[in-house]
Structure formats: structure tokens, C-alpha cells
Amino acid sequence: MSDKSIATIARLSTADAAFHQRLDALLDWEGVSDKSVQARVDDILADVKQRGDAAVIEATNRFDRMDVTHMDQLRLSAQQLQAAFDGLPDHQREALAVASERIKHYHERQKPSSWQYEEADGTVLGQKVTPLDRAGIYVPGGKAAYPSSVLMNAIPAHVAGVREIVMVVPTPDGVVNNLVLAAAHLAGVDHVFTIGGAQAIAALAYGTQSVPRVDKIVGPGNIYVATAKRAVFGQVGIDMIAGPSEIMVVSDGKTDPDWLAMDLFSQAEHDEDAQAILVSWDAEHLDAVESAIDRLLPTLEREAIAHASLSRRGALILCKDQAEAIELVNRVAPEHLELSVATPETWLDEIRHAGAIFMGRHTSEALGDYCAGPNHVLPTSGTARFSSPLGVYDFQKRSSIIHCSAEGASELGKVASVLARGESLTAHARSAEYRINPE
């Protein structure tokens, strides 16, 4: 272990008796179970539900340090979005366009089609896919502005065929980010409100005098956003409850330690509660990465956030071998997994839980955050065990189609009748029996 360390990041070994306890402590994020946050969010939701715009304005003035009196001051017009796009320097406009094209191309592949098949007696069964009428997208904006999240939320909605997209994004102190506006223009967002936190989620879920009520709310955000999304679920659909960003890297010891240190920082700089873990079976390599962390930390602009995050939820873990590294990955089920190894493709079958898998030394997670193509809104806090990246499927729903021929209804009626009478549901049985062919 490096003796020059400034103790930025914990060193753990799977051989230690207390390893699993320490890992559990690292993975634990109180998040949406925090009672004081829940109480505050409940108050905001109830207020917006009751008073609409007036409550949204008050909360926005309070939490985002604004001074507005009318909802029109929290609404951006299509002309403002267009002007932001037109006013960008060429290199920014081009980068947005490239990212946007790649994200669209990737998500086009996720587009499902409706299907149906016909049985021998002429009965037709199928599934009809229908896009949502109106989707609400939350774009975070508290500690940083996220134009990339505009694209990642709005493009799959468009590909899915959503009729109307309503975007909310907080602008603390009234500072509007032109790249965010330009991305909204490029991605074809229909309405933009500069509101955030629980008040924005409430406005989308319940509707207000100005904000249209949506059918589903998607997108990442902080603890107030996540708590509010959980509370309004049922009233509206939601994509997932996303916690702070996470990265887990597995290294075979051959990747440049500076690259790996920066990959850990790349998520640590999102949030004090972000999680950054490196696993390797090469102890000297972990020493080298630890030195790189200490050396590179002061060179970051968001040094304080990255430092807090690495101290709280960062770790360099020494494991026995590849098999144990894979076990750890499946246990953590990270939002982002980097396989910084020589032949990542040979690992893939055994990796069961991860939001996105970045294969090989050259594939830094940052490329996925912006422009590789796959979505960067991913399951966190171990929920990759049962959920998937945001995708076209989040903006669509399915209806079953059943069209019986007379012959089909007669045959199925006999089966349904037996089962209905077994459930003592006489009306069900008789409804099916009416359609049974007499001979």
C-alpha cells in the first residue's frame, strides 16, 4: 500500500474477515428511505397538487434561489431553444449533432413491432404496441447541467413515437445552460419548464394550470427527485428510481493507472454520494492507481466533490482472481462496469448484473455518457439485478389482441366454461357457453 497516500480512498481485501461488512457499508445508500427527505417531499407534492403553479413558483424561488412571480417566467419558448442552438459555437453544435445521430441510430434498433398470428380455426391473436401520449423528462441541473441527459431522455421517446414531450430542468440562480436548450431543440422537445426537484415531479404527475400532466416521468435526479418519483408512481408511470452515479472497474493490472484513476473520478465528480470501485488481483497495480488518484485529484475542477465521493463510497479492492472479481461484480450489480482486461468478451457470459458493460481498456465509461449510442440513464444501487437501461420500451406499452372465429369461440368456450365453474363464477361460464356451437 502506498505510504504517500492522502487517504482519499479505502483499501479493501477479500481476504479480510471484515470484507463483506465493509463492502455492505460502501454499497449502502440511504437514499429514498431517508425520513426527513421523505417528509419534505411529501409536503411539496401535496402543496403542488393543491395549489398548482403557485406552489411550484414558491418552491422554485426557495430551492433554486429564484425570484419569479409568474409561471411564464419558468417556461422556455421554441424560439429560445432555436436561438440557443443557432448561437452555439460550431464545435459544440457538431458534437451535439454527432451524439444525437449515434443515440438515435442505437435506439432505432430497440423499436419493437406489433405482431399477430392466426390459428387453424381462423382465430387471430396478437400484441399491439402503442407509444405514450405524453412523456415527462427530468433533466438534472442542481450541481451541473446535463445536455447529454436531454438527448438520452428525449431521443428514445421520439423513436418510440411519443406525441408530446415535456421537459423540466432546474436553473439554480436563474442560470440557463445554452447547451441544454440547444439539445432540447435538436431532440424535438415540445415544452420546457425551468423547474426541478420534487416540485417539478409533482407538476408533471398532477398537472398544474401551466404544466401539462404526463403519463410517465423518466430521467435521473437527486434524492428529492428520486423520492418524489417513488411517491407519484401509480398516478403516473416512472422509469426507475435512480440513485447517485456508480462505476465499478475490473482491471487485470495492465491498464495505465492514470486512465483508471480518471475513470473512477469520472463518476465521483457527479455527486458526493457517487460510488467508485476498482477491483484487481494485482496488489502493486492497486498501489499504482492509488498514487495516481492522489496525484491527479488536485488537477480536477470539481476536486471537492470527487474527494468527498471517493472518501465516502470509493474503494480499491484486492481480490484473489478473475472468478472472485466476477462474483463481486454480480454482487454489486453496478450501474457502469468497465472490464479493463485483455479479452473482455470471454467474461461476458458470466456477468449477470450490470447496467452497462464497457469492454476493454479503450472503452472509458465517459464515452457511453455522451456519444457511444446506448443510453446513459441506467439502474443504480444494485437494481441492475432486475431492471434495464432507459430505452424505447420505456415509452411504449402493449395491448393484447384476441379475435375469435365462431369455431374458435366454440372450442375455447368449452375450456373457459370448465375453469369458470371451477371458480364458481357463473356469469363467466354462461358468457362463454352462449358461444359454444350446439352440435
Ligand SMILES: NC(=O)c1ccc[n+]([C@@H]2O[C@H](COP(=O)([O-])OP(=O)(O)OC[C@H]3O[C@@H](n4cnc5c(N)ncnc54)[C@H](O)[C@@H]3O)[C@@H](O)[C@H]2O)c1
Ligand atoms: N443516471 C444518470 O443518467 C445521471 C445523469 C446525470 C446526473 N445523474 C445524477 O443525478 C443527480 C443530479 O443531482 P443534482 O442535485 O445535481 O440535480 P437535480 O436536478 O436532481 O436536483 C436539483 C433540485 O433539487 C432540489 N433540492 C435541492 N436541495 C433541496 C432541499 N434542501 N430541499 C428540497 N429540494 C431541494 C431543488 O429543487 C433543485 O432544483 C446526481 O446524483 C447525479 O449523479 C445521473
Ligand SMILES: N[C@H](CO)Cc1c[nH]c[nH+]1
Ligand atoms: N454518468 C451519468 C450517468 O450515471 C451520465 C452523465 C451525463 N454527463 C456525464 N455523465
Ligand SMILES: [Zn+2]
Ligand atoms: Zn457521468
